[in-house]
Amino acid sequence: MNSNEFREAAHSAVDEIINYYDTLENRRVAPDVTPGYLRKLLPAAAPQDGEKWEAIQKDIETKIMPGLTHWQSPKFMAWYPASSTYPGMLGELYSAAFTAPAFNWLCSPAVTELETIVLDWLARLLNLPSCFLSEGEGGGVIQGSASEAVVVAMVAARERCLDSFCQGLEGEARETRKGEYRGKLIALGSEQSHSSAAKAALIAGVRYRSIHCRIEDDLALTGSSVREALDDCQREGLVPFFLGTTLGTTATCAVDKFGEITDVGKDFPLLWIHVDAAYAGAALVCEEYQHLTEHFDGIDSFDMNMHKWLLTNFDASCFYVKRRRNLTDALSITRSYLSNEFSDSGLVTDYRDWQIPLGRRFRSLKIWFVLRTYGVSGLQAHIRNHVKLGELFHSLIQSRPDLFRVPLPPAFALTVLTVKPNPKTVPSVDESAPSNLAVNEGLAGNDVLPNPENDDLDEANKATKTVYELINSRGEIFFTSGIVKDIYAIRVVSANPKAEEKYIRRAFEVLVDTAEEVLGRKSKDNLTNGVNGH
Numbered sequence: 001m002n003s004n005e006f007r008e009a010a011h012s013a014v015d016e017i018i019n020y021y022d023t024l025e026n027r028r029v030a031p032d033v034t035p036g037y038l039r040k041l042l043p044a045a046a047p048q049d050g051e052k053w054e055a056i057q058k059d060i061e062t063k064i065m066p067g068l069t070h071w072q073s074p075k076f077m078a079w080y081p082a083s084s085t086y087p088g089m090l091g092e093l094y095s096a097a098f099t100a101p102a103f104n105w106l107c108s109p110a111v112t113e114l115e116t117i118v119l120d121w122l123a124r125l126l127n128l129p130s131c132f133l134s135e136g137e138g139g140g141v142i143q144g145s146a147s148e149a150v151v152v153a154m155v156a157a158r159e160r161c162l163d164s165f166c167q168g169l170e171g172e173a174r175e176t177r178k179g180e181y182r183g184k185l186i187a188l189g190s191e192q193s194h195s196s197a198a199k200a201a202l203i204a205g206v207r208y209r210s211i212h213c214r215i216e217d218d219l220a221l222t223g224s225s226v227r228e229a230l231d232d233c234q235r236e237g238l239v240p241f242f243l244g245t246t247l248g249t250t251a252t253c254a255v256d257k258f259g260e261i262t263d264v265g266k267d268f269p270l271l272w273i274h275v276d277a278a279y280a281g282a283a284l285v286c287e288e289y290q291h292l293t294e295h296f297d298g299i300d301s302f303d304m305n306m307h308k309w310l311l312t313n314f315d316a317s318c319f320y321v322k323r324r325r326n327l328t329d330a331l332s333i334t335r336s337y338l339s340n341e342f343s344d345s346g347l348v349t350d351y352r353d354w355q356i357p358l359g360r361r362f363r364s365l366k367i368w369f370v371l372r373t374y375g376v377s378g379l380q381a382h383i384r385n386h387v388k389l390g391e392l393f394h395s396l397i398q399s400r401p402d403l404f405r406v407p408l409p410p411a412f413a414l415t416v417l418t419v420k421p422n423p424k425t426v427p428s429v430d431e432s433a434p435s436n437l438a439v440n441e442g443l444a445g446n447d448v449l450p451n452p453e454n455d456d457l458d459e460a461n462k463a464t465k466t467v468y469e470l471i472n473s474r475g476e477i478f479f480t481s482g483i484v485k486d487i488y489a490i491r492v493v494s495a496n497p498k499a500e501e502k503y504i505r506r507a508f509e510v511l512v513d514t515a516e517e518v519l520g521r522k523s524k525d526n527l528t529n530g531v532n533g534h
Contacts, residue, residue: 030478032066032475037067081309082496089365091369101358101359104359108393111360112349112350118368125285128302129297137323140319143317145196151356155331159329162186183418189210189244192249192251207238212225213254228511243261245276248279252407258298261458275303282308299322301322307385310383316363364458389501392504401514405417418487419519421463464490
């Protein structure tokens with residue numbers, strides 16, 4: 001493909017992408033295909049001779065589109081959003097054109113320096129303490145995901161802790177001492193933490209323990225529960241070195257008690273406190289949420305994904321550390337082929353020492369484009385609009401107490417709900433029920449939830465699951481579900497750039513129609529949420 005052919009192909013691709021976005025609401029949200037569908041449509045081997053772009057492009061619609069879940073659809077209300085915007089796409093286009101592995105400053109100075117600058121912009125925008133800015137001992141780096149960030153944080157925490165036991169030792173004696181303590185290390189996190197925390201512990205080769213969260217605490221991690229867990233570990237001869245906390249849990253957007261937790265952390269100087277704010281951290285651009293960072297000077301690292309709720313295409317996970325030396329001490333290995341006068345001088349940043357891979361993409365371009373295109377006011381308006389939509393949806397659900405229970409108030413545009421079965425028993429709370437995050441990372445409840453020993457629980461769970469599965473199978477609206485404390489619930493969040501009030505209202509209608517069908521209060525013939533929908 002020469003430059004003229006590229007120009008023609010690019011124009012055609014851009015036109016197709018624009019048309020796709022302009023007509024998204026007319027497509028079924030989730031695919032209606034079976035596993036292995038694509039293998040049946042494609043040849044068994046790559047073509048011997050090259051094909052024209054026109055032939056390749058036709059296969060996007062006929063072969064790829066049928067297997068896509070349309071995350072940018074206004075009818076997509078599952079998991080959390082994965083933002084995509086035109087400024088972000090342009091950043092990806094330039095990044096592809098400028099392709100460089102960018103493992104050190106010399107590879108392309110602009111790649112490194114722009115990343116430092118835009119992450120400082122973002123840190124100020126999110127109201128992070130100054131200790132996370134690059135002008136001090138800290139700084140930010142773009143990771144691929146929040147899961148990568150927690151692995152990096154845990155490895156840095158592990159090495160910082162082990163080094164503390166090896167003061168004055170060198171060589172074999174140092175390694176022997178590290179080996180003695182490595183088996184005693186244990187990482188902790190809330191039972192509501194994302195699964196990536198436990199996975200990070202597997203990768204880091206350390207133990208992991210979940211801390212129980214109580215319904216009356218809105219499933220937030222508290223200082224007292226953290227202290228109890230840390231004390232238990234020490235009594236068992238273990239060394240707690242890492243605590244994963246969350247600003248906006250995957251299940252319910254619960255916010256851990258950071259003030260209480262950081263106070264406890266003062267008594268455990270070897271404990272690294274990490275805040276995972278993958279989704280809800282985007283709300284920190286708004287002043288009304290910035291009080292949540294008040295105690296962040298007592299944490300060691302923070303991560304949020306711009307690619308979830310802040311209008312930037314995947315991947316753009318922004319990871320901050322209070323002391324960058326902790327990362328470079330843990331992750332720096334310099335071979336002769338990586339040495340150069342600039343890196344050796346210590347005057348430049350080599351982000352390869354802040355992450356697991358060596359190479360890295362020019363991801364800061366799309367962040368730069370998004371921040372400049374929308375500005376602070378545009379980002380704030382984006383977040384506030386979705387919060388308002390979430391509050392509207394919550395109010396609609398509350399208007400039908402005969403059909404739905406709402407365990408928690410809306411948080412960061414997320415609403416969780418259960419279907420209320422036909423009356424049998426008076427529900428009560430079972431605090432001892434364990435959390436089960438096996439279904440789509442789980443979901444939590446608060447005040448009036450069924451007791452597992454009551455028939456009401458089984459009936460509510462069956463009704464909720466049936467409603468959920470019927471709605472998703474019909475394809476007009478797409479939700480996700482989950483289980484915590486043995487309660488099956490539906491979680492709804494509409495927070496992508498194409499979200500609108502009319503789709504929120506339609507989602508509510510679909511829920512009402514389907515719930516009435518399942519509970520036997522409405523004839524299936526009267527339903528309107530078929531495959532094609534409205």
